[in-house]
Amino acid sequence: MTEEKTEYSISDLAKEFGITSRSIRHYEDEKLITPTRRGVHRIYNNRDRVRLQLILRGKRLGFSLAEIKEIIDLYGMEGEEKQTKRLLELITVRRESLNQQLKDIKYLLKEFDVLEAKLNAEK
Amino acid sequence: MTEEKTEYSISDLAKEFGITSRSIRHYEDEKLITPTRRGVHRIYNNRDRVRLQLILRGKRLGFSLAEIKEIIDLYGMEGEEKQTKRLLELITVRRESLNQQLKDIKYLLKEFDVLEAKLNAEK
DNA sequence: TGCGAAGTTTACGTTTGCGTAAAGGTAAGG
DNA sequence: CCTTACCTTTACGCAAACGTAAACTTCGCA
Numbered sequence: 001m002t003e004e005k006t007e008y009s010i011s012d013l014a015k016e017f018g019i020t021s022r023s024i025r026h027y028e029d030e031k032l033i034t035p036t037r038r039g040v041h042r043i044y045n046n047r048d049r050v051r052l053q054l055i056l057r058g059k060r061l062g063f064s065l066a067e068i069k070e071i072i073d074l075y076g077m078e079g080e081e082k083q084t085k086r087l088l089e090l091i092t093v094r095r096e097s098l099n100q101q102l103k104d105i106k107y108l109l110k111e112f113d114v115l116e117a118k119l120n121a122e123k
Numbered sequence: 124m125t126e127e128k129t130e131y132s133i134s135d136l137a138k139e140f141g142i143t144s145r146s147i148r149h150y151e152d153e154k155l156i157t158p159t160r161r162g163v164h165r166i167y168n169n170r171d172r173v174r175l176q177l178i179l180r181g182k183r184l185g186f187s188l189a190e191i192k193e194i195i196d197l198y199g200m201e202g203e204e205k206q207t208k209r210l211l212e213l214i215t216v217r218r219e220s221l222n223q224q225l226k227d228i229k230y231l232l233k234e235f236d237v238l239e240a241k242l243n244a245e246k
Numbered sequence: 247t248g249c250g251a252a253g254t255t256t257a258c259g260t261t262t263g264c265g266t267a268a269a270g271g272t273a274a275g276g
Numbered sequence: 277c278c279t280t281a282c283c284t285t286t287a288c289g290c291a292a293a294c295g296t297a298a299a300c301t302t303c304g305c306a
Contacts, residue, residue, distance in 0.1 A: 133282090163284060164283060
């Protein structure tokens with residue numbers, strides 16, 4: 001059986017994802033993640049860990065913390081508020097943005113191929 | 124014959140790309156673009172226009188202006204300095220970053236599909 | 247029980263990417 | 277010439293995303 005860790009300290013996660021504890025606390029200030037407390041110390045569970053992954057993914061794509069919060073809030077809102085229509089709209093908007101990024105990436109990767117070929121041809 | 128415009132004012136480009144003139148001047152301050160001058164006024168040619176497109180593409184992907192400058196400088200350096208090896212390294216690094224972003228995008232798009240399906244199933 | 251490592255809050259500092267006046271110069275039409 | 281639209285430089289302002297320092301507290305263990 002592979003033992004799955006279920007509890008993490010702030011520095012556990014910081015080390016794992018190569019960021020600082022300060023950043024994680026900052027995400028908490030901005031309400032993107034809300035670990036439980038044991039006394040005064042922060043305790044992160046697997047759900048928190050996944051959230052952090054989502055945050056970092058969003059960051060790599062250039063989204064602001066506010067945008068990432070919006071995306072994260074999409075999950076966890078499922079059904080409750082009957083804002084389904086609004087959620088679907090948000091998803092559409094986000095999807096368009098991601099598709100644009102896809103185009104941009106493909107364009108740049110192609111350009112890199114061309115440039116690399118040129119450089120290699122240069123003997 | 125389709126007439127290709129070959130000269131643009133700063134507000135021409137600003138309008139075309141939906142940004143402010145201030146931004147374009149800022150990119151110039153940061154050495155990402157260097158239009159010629161007619162007297163005191165900036166004149167942009169097609170090459171400058173393409174550069175601006177590259178800048179905006181980079182921005183949509185979350186690159187900093189400094190990183191975009193690095194990427195842009197890849198072009199235009201071809202061959203001259205015999206830094207070919209260094210250039211190929213840079214391309215590799217950038218390519219890895221773009222591939223990571225590709226993964227991130229695909230992950231999120233898939234998540235959106237799942238979420239959308241759930242919302243629609245909710246009757 | 248007394249370290250040392252790690253955690254906590256508070257708060258000011260820094261960088262990036264422009265926004266936004268202020269104060270004027272320039273080009274073209276009437 | 278004069279107005280109007282657009283351009284210029286200079287410079288301070290500001291929000292976002294942390295960095296960093298200060299000044300404790302808490303936990304594990306020797």
